[in-house]
Amino acid sequence: MTGVANSIVGFSTIFFCLAIGADGITANIVGYAVALTCSFLLNRHYVFGVRGTISHTEVGRFIAVFFTAFGVNMAVLLLTQSMLGEGSPVAQVLAVGAYTLVFYPLTRLFVFRRKSVA
Known part of the structure; x- marks a missing residue:
């Protein structure tokens, strides 16, 4: 959603x-x-259920993850378009899928990771 x-x-x-x-x-x-x-x-x-003050580190990490996932998206898009054609909807779907597969786990692990309870 x-x-x-x-x-x-x-x-x-x-x-x-x-x-x-x-x-x-x-x-x-x-x-x-x-x-x-x-x-x-x-x-x-x-x-991710994070509350409280937003930190500059959190924002910086989020932007880094976005650019990483977007870079993967573009690489997959260019590769699949070279095989399927520039206007291929399948290439777009695969590229968005790759973005999601990179973005979500990195966001979970790197940006909004939960603090371990000691």
Whole structure:
């Protein structure tokens, strides 16, 4: 559910920016910036149940995980497009799947890891 909500926020932001006259690249950058912020907040609170003050370390780690997962996404996309064609929906699905397979565990282990009880 958080992924769906985040996608709606991101696409809505992109379409709003386009509607008020922003070019496609600007709209995309703004949309992703808003969606990344939304993703952080939704994942932190609803997916991983973290409460309390947000730390700079947490934000930095989240951004690092995002770029890592996005890099994997792009690598898989380029590889699968080279085999299936540039417009292949299968390539897109595989790329998004790879993103998710990297993003979730790294977010769980590196960003919002639970403190062990001593």
